[in-house]
Amino acid sequence: RGIFNWTKNLSESAEMTTSYKNYFREGTKSWMKSNNIEVPLPTENSKQSRKLSANSMDSIETTPQREINDVKLQAWKATADFFDYNVPTLDEIETASFIGLDNAITKLFQWTDDQTKVEEVVTTFRNNMKEFSIGLMSKAEDLEDVGLASRMVEYDDNIAPIVLKEGVIDWIRSLQVLSVPCAVVSFLDEKQLETVLQFTGLAALFPNGTRVSTSDDYGIENQQMLGTALRIERRPDHCVMFDTTPQATIAAHDVEMKSISIVGPYPYYDLTTCDSSGRDFESLGTSRIRSVFNDAKNHE
Secondary structure: OOOOOOOOOHHHHHHHHHHHHHHHHHHHHHHHHHOOOOOOOOOHHHHHHHHHHHHHHHHHHOOHHHHHHHHHHHHHHHHHHHHOOOOOOHHHHHHHHHHOHHHHHHHHOOOOOOHHHHHHHHHHHHHHHHHHOHHHHHHHHHOOOHHHHHHHHOOOOOOOOOOOOOOHHHHHHHHHHOOOOOOEEOOOOHHHHHHHHHHHOOOOOOOHHHEEOHHHOOOOHHHHHHHHHHHHOOOHHHOEEEEOOHHHHHHHHHOOOEEEEEOOOOOHHHOOOOOEEEOOHHHOOHHHHHHOOOOOOOOO
């Protein structure tokens, strides 16, 4: 779905995956037979090890937060289809969790400014959330997962819980110690951004002069990025944007900025257009950042 773009249908995708595995298994058997390669019979230890490994992978692929994000995506997509609006991107949906439904519909998605229509869209979205979360709620009840159930009961206008990625504060400080200027760009407005920065302990690292928000009236994302370049007084081609989505990479490249993606809402295989990527900030040292500018003459 993400690379070949064969289908967006989850059922068809699952069928294709099963078919691929079967064909791959049969092809491997034929190749091994033609090359006289024999596979030793599995021992009890290897079976147990494989079972533990499979269980570990299952837990990674079916994490509650990922399932919640899938439900949100389905609900927003169904809402957009119903009103014939453009489907929001995954990063826009993530942002909607923080700025409230009204702001998401009017300012972020830019669907409509008519308050009556906004209320109709909100109601439709809430109904879609309830419909698409039935399966997940049942799973939570079966597992007695109170935390998961409570998160799915209501999707309201309150700010969602914010979890700071491990090591991010030390990482930003390490850049600033090396006199690397840093700025933050956000879809939130000025007050909301201030609240988030204060809550996460990042406010001191990003003073007012290094913040770009929707309150600055930049029309599109790459204009916001140019705004950050102005604030840190660097040419765009001497800047690197850190984000979690392929859309941010496209916007950065449009203004000749480099892009480093952090694996989060999108897996590695959806982040192939960025200049570099990493699972966390600890893996992104200054040498890694410098490497994205290897084709540039000036390494400022």
